[in-house]
């Protein structure tokens with residue numbers, strides 16, 4: 401956001417407004433953390449914020465302060481539509497294009513007549529009236545911290561806001577280990593702890609929340625792991641039947657792809673998850689170093705994301721999808737083997 405735009409937004413927000421806050425479909429810790437943090441902050445400023453979540457999100461995020469006060473667009477549709485209709489402005493958090501909220505909600509947003517504010521760290525964002533976009537920043541939660549800072553309201557950050565922001569920074573940086581985690585990120589995280597984020601509890605609430613079935617499904621996923629050392633590539637598959645036999649619930653496969661990336665010498669990892677209901681194979685990609693999975697996902701699997709973490713989908717069968725993926729490896733061999741230096 402350039403300064404002029406920012407001043408304009410600041411003066412717009414000088415009087416109480418009805419505000420809707422939206423994260424992407426299948427929200428993760430960053431999308432939910434940023435949405436709730438911004439909502440707590442705007443409420444403190446005298447506004448009337450409503451968080452509208454496109455669809456369900458994993459149980460390990462339900463403990464976050466404010467999580468009970470959100471609308472789910474898919475099953476609280478009329479309340480969500482009403483909030484959107486009544487709003488003076490909408491904040492879009494942690495996504496770069498309206499299609500990322502899902503088809504029905506996209507239609508609603510495309511018909512919206514007031515302005516959007518985008519706060520997001522994904523590459524190649526669409527244009528909106530107010531934009532704070534920076535793919536270099538590790539998380540949208542860190543960007544919300546910067547937004548509050550630019551608004552000169554750092555002192556308004558309380559334990560609830562700090563907890564939500566810490567959670568999103570933690571989950572989007574793989575617990576502060578990805579390259580996007582800078583010294584500034586650590587300074588911000590330190591400040592969030594000072595302001596009341598209980599780091600031990602947050603880690604435990606998010607990461608020590610496995611069900612027995614999820615761990616069994618992880619076992620199955622790991623036994624499906626395939627490694628191609630010559631391409632520095634590993635991938636995991638999970639079929640719909642496998643999901644069913646371990647009583648899969650949303651969020652259960654979150655993070656599985658990282659096990660493929662944790663194999664020594666592997667720079668590209670993928671997980672292919674069959675969804676019979678939607679008739680797609682949902683894919684997550686991760687990479688280490690210069691190999692861009694954003695590009696790989698965009699060009700081949702109808703997706704996108706970040707340089708080192710992206711996703712996409714395929715309407716082919718699992719076998720055909722895997723074949724397609726494997727066929728891409730030889731022509732990317734040079735980029736893959738040179739992607740990363742330990």
Ligand code: 5GP
Pocket residue numbers: 424683684685702703704705706709710711712713
């Ligand atoms: P994940 O693999 O954790 O679902 O997603 C990794 C990153 O890729 C996230 O930042 C997410 O926003 C992005 N992403 C995941 N799936 C898609 C997709 O289907 N399309 C696009 N454009 N981005 C995706």
Ligand code: MN
Pocket residue numbers: 430431494521538539540572
């Ligand atoms: Mn994010």
